[in-house]
Amino acid sequence: MGKTIELLCKARSIPLFYQHSSTYKRHLLSLMSMIEDFYPYIFSEDLYVFPTTGATLKTAPVAEKVISPPAEKTVPVEQPVVNITQTPITQQPALTVLHAGQSSALCIVFWGKKTVLQTADRDLLNNILKACKLNPSDIAFLEADTTNGLLFTDELPASKVIVFCDAEALKTAKQAQLNVYQAKTISGKQLLLSDPLSALAQNTALKANLWKALQALLGIG
Numbered sequence: 746m747g748k749t750i751e752l753l754c755k756a757r758s759i760p761l762f763y764q765h766s767s768t769y770k771r772h773l774l775s776l777m778s779m780i781e782d783f784y785p786y787i788f789s790e791d792l793y794v795f796p797t798t799g800a801t802l803k804t805a806p807v808a809e810k811v812i813s814p815p816a817e818k819t820v821p822v823e824q825p826v827v828n829i830t831q832t833p834i835t836q837q838p839a840l841t842v843l844h845a846g847q848s849s850a851l852c853i854v855f856w857g858k859k860t861v862l863q864t865a866d867r868d869l870l871n872n873i874l875k876a877c878k879l880n881p882s883d884i885a886f887l888e889a890d891t892t893n894g895l896l897f898t899d900e901l902p903a904s905k906v907i908v909f910c911d912a913e914a915l916k917t918a919k920q921a922q923l924n925v926y927q928a929k930t931i932s933g934k935q936l937l938l939s940d941p942l943s944a945l946a947q948n949t950a951l952k953a954n955l956w957k958a959l960q961a962l963l964g965i966g
Contacts, residue, residue, distance in 0.1 A: 839897035841888040848883035851963075852903040856889045857911030857941070866942040876956070877963055891917055898932045905962060908938045915940075926958040937962050 846852065853870075862870070874881055889897040891913045910918060915925070918938055923929055928937045937958055945951050960966065 838900065839889060839893040840900045843886040843888060844884075845902075846883045846885040849885075849903045850883070851879060851905050851907070852885040852887060852901060854887045854889050854897065854901070854906055854908045856897070856908050857891055857914040859888060860911075862942065865946050869942050869946050873955070873959070877959055877965060889914075895921055895931065898934055898936065901932075901934050904933070905935050906937065907959070907962075908936055909941050910938055911941050926954040928958060928962050935962060 840854070843855075871881065874884070885902050887897075887901075889908075891911075894917060908914075910925070915938075918925070923936070923938055925938045925940060928935050930936075939945070939955050939958075940948075940951050945955060
């Protein structure tokens with residue numbers, strides 16, 4: 746007890762000389778008695794109650810964990826097949842009609858680059874037709890482009906044809922295994938290929954070859 750009193754006096758800064766007075770001791774004993782009465786409540790009861798009315802307890806906000814939704818699986822979408830209808834290319838006529846004859850017995854084709862017949866060429870052609878006893882007004886005269894190859898044979902209006910070829914047309918004819926001055930049936934038509942009129946006019950041997958071939962084609966003696 747004396748040790749406790751000494752400690753209490755030090756805590757309250759009470760002078761030591763006053764500690765030995767009877768009055769002090771009486772007051773101290775009374776104080777100690779009061780303290781002993783409160784011992785059972787020191788650790789069993791709340792001595793202080795904090796007011797709660799109107800008080801707001803501030804708490805630090807807790808960051809919510811954001812849960813991302815699962816990624817959607819991308820499913821490839823099949824594109825519909827589009828049927829593209831191609832517009833057929835219109836085939837240009839392989840033949841150009843210069844003169845439509847009144848008879849379908851014979852036609853003459855100028856196969857190659859378009860050129861204007863010279864007067865000498867016209868005279869030679871008229872002499873050839875007279876020798877064959879043919880009237881020029883009855884014969885169909887046509888032009889054929891070399892870019893179409895031999896496609897013009899399908900459009901020929903007669904069953905017998907004399908074809909005067911230029912140099913480019915002769916190359917195409919050789920590729921098709923056609924020979925000049927030798928009639929050959931193609932697409933149901935008899936074709937007789939010849940050198941151009943300008944070459945015939947300057948070469949007697951070529952004119953003789955054409956004449957023999959015309960006799961066989963037309964059946965003349």
